[in-house]
Amino acid sequence: MQRNLWLIAIGVIVTLILVNNTVYYFLTKSTLEESHREELLTLASQIEIAVEQSRMGAEHYEDQIGRELRAASIAAQYALDPDVEKVTSEQLQELSRKLDIAHITLLKQTGDDIVLHRSSDGSQIGKSTKSWDPWHQVFKQLFAKEVVKEEWLGQSMENFWSGPFEVSSTELDKVYKWGYYYDGTTNYITDPYVSFARLDEYNRITGAERLISELENRSDSIMEIAAINPATFPDGIWTPTENGEEQEHHVQRPVIYGDYTIKLDRDVEYVRRAYQEHEVLTLEEKAGGKSVYKLFIPVFVKDKGISITDEYGKQLDSYVLTIASDYEVIKSKLDNQFLNLGLIIVLLSIVSLAIAYTALRYYKYTREKAVQVAQETYVEEINSLFHSVKAQRHDFLNHVQTIRALAELNKYQELVAYTKELTSDIRSVNDYINIGNPAIAALIRSKISQAESYRITLECSVSGLDLQDMGAKTLDMNRVLGNLIDNAFDEVLKYDESIREVELAVAQRGHALEIIITNTCLNAEELVQKPLFKAGFSTKQDDHQGLGLSIVKSIAERYKGKVTVFATSPDKLTLSVYIPLS
Incomplete structure (x- = not known):
């Protein structure tokens, strides 16, 4: 039975450890993911601010370039x-070199078309602009001396319009910003333009690209950051050119800032x-x-004039910031914490099992020791009882001779007194032999002798016992009786011999x-309020362990019995023990 209890205890402990580890694993995983998410959101806020600052700076810088192009147009004219x-x-x-611009092109109106008629770049000459939407409409408005109404990311000033940096229709590997000026004093539109390298260098030094690059290099977990155009992602917008090639529109590019090389299916x-x-x-x-x-964070830029458009050329009011991080970093942290916790739990479990x-x-050992002591007491008390019987039998002849001598001497009063004392002693021994359980009889007989030596008045009343078949319960009943009597003896020994009274x-x-x-x-009335049955509690002044009444309880x-204590009078304390035997 004890072995089964031991196995059950081990099983319960192992189960609790497994449940605890599982719960801890998922809680820690959730906490780490949430912490990592908050960290990425904080990082995203920094990037958002940097993108906004970069955009505002770039827009201002691009506007300044537009003014320079207008000034260059007037100078060229x-x-x-x-x-x-x-x-x-x-x-x-020669004029392009002096004005420090990439090239100058002159646009001429011919019938229903507007063509590139003269240019410092010979590859431009003769190109039609009919398919350049919305540029062709802008050229027609300029030639008509109308205020340019096309506001597709354009910059309008008097007799001038400049579009955003865009991929060249004639040089697909280059990005330029063009300015167009016409005041009616010439028969052509003056078109100076500059390379994107100027703005690109500005962005590289002060813009979001630099911050994104630094964040990626500094972090162990950040793999890639990108600002995405949600309307044109992932392919962008491409337009066929006259020579059959595809032209990607710069302002409609799918990745505004950063890189997009880590591609997930969704x-x-x-x-x-x-x-x-x-x-x-x-x-x-x-x-x-x-x-x-990966995190996908919408960033709202309504009315901020960000230079990105949808597939129809309309400005967007938001973009999506994506931050890709290495989830293995989270797993590594989780595994380390789980390993550390596992080691701690294993050590604590081993210690707990060892303690248990x-x-x-x-x-x-204590139980076996108690049983051994009870058995030894049982043997001693049985031997004491048998010794009393044997002593009576051994002295029987002497008693008979004494009775005969008193009778012959006619000492009738002495004879009566002697036989009365003799029969009382024999009856006392027989009474305890007839109790019904030798071990209990021996214990009570032993305690009577002990009471006589302590000068304690002990009155015993035993009735109705039929305990021959109690088996192992006898040891427990004797432990209860022994501890109760010893506790009573310890209490009355505090007082004068005249009031040392115990009733059992x-x-x-x-x-x-x-x-x-x-x-x-x-x-007594004060003592019943004390925790008498608590292990370690004792009212004795000397070195007592306070275990007697705790063992009884x-x-x-x-x-499935019970123990009660109460004061029968201010100077009498009563302990009652009720134990079912079936």
Whole structure:
């Protein structure tokens, strides 16, 4: 039975450890993911601010470039003949160098078309602009001396319009910003333009690209950051050119800032959802053999004039910031914490099991020791009882001779007194032999002798006992009786011999044993308020362990019995023990 209890205890402990580890694992995983998410959101806020500052700076810088292009147009007009036919390519090349711009092109209106008629770049000459939407409409408005109404990311000033940096229709590998000036004094539109390298250098030094690059390099977990155009992601907008090639529009490019090389299967879906639902989304997928944790954060820029448009050329009011991080970093932290916790739990479990094993061994040893002591007491008390009987038998002849001598001498009064004392002693021994249980009889006989030596008046009443078949319960009943009597003796020994009184009543009623013991106690009413049955509590002044009454209570409860204590009078304390025997 004890072995089964031990196995059950181990099983319960192991189960609790496994449940605890599982709960801790998922709680820690959730906490780390939430912490990592908050960290990325904080990082996103920094990037958002940097992008906004970069955008505002770039917009201001680009506006300044537009003003420079207008100034260059006016300067070129003063330097050139107002008739386009009288202007040479060499003049335009020299003027471009002096004005420090990439090239100058002159646009001429021919019938229903507007063409590039003269240019410092020979590859431009003769190109039609019919397919340049919305540029062609702007050129027509300029030639008509109308205020340019096309505001597709354009910059309008008097007699001038400049579009955003865009991929060249004639040089697909280059990005330029063009300015167009016409005041009616010439028969052509003056078109100076500059390379994107100027703005690109500005962005590289002061803009969001620099911050993004630094954040990626500084962080162990950040793999990639990108600002996404949700309307054109992932392919962008491409337009066929005259020579059959595809031209990608710079202002409609799918990646505004950063890089997009870590591609997850559901990126497009999550970019669109984040943009449409205006909610931060998270996605965990495998990419290149790695677990990637990616955030999709909508950033709102309404009325801020950000230079990105949808597929129809309309300005967007938001973009989506994506931050890809290495989920293995989270897993590594989680595994380290779990490993550390596991080691701690294993060590604590081993220590706990060792303590439990030691406690059980100690309990078993203590129990065996108590049984051994009870058995030894049982043997001693049985021997004492048998010794009394043998002594009576041994002295029987002497008693008979004494009775005969008193009778012959006619000492009748002495004879009566002698036989009375003799029969009382024999009756006392026989009474305890007839109790019904030799061990209990021996214990009570021993305690009577002990009371006589302590000068304690002990009155015993035992009735109705039929305990021959109690088996192992006898040891427990004797432990209860022994501890109750010893406790009573310890209390009355505090007082004068004249009031050292102990009354013991043991009775079997049906299938229950009731033991009531009353002893002198001058502070009985106060003592009943104390925790008398608590292990370690003692009213003795000398070195007592305070275990006697605690043992009585534990034995009674083991047999589903009960123990009560009360004051029968101010100077009498009574303990009652009720133990079912069935």
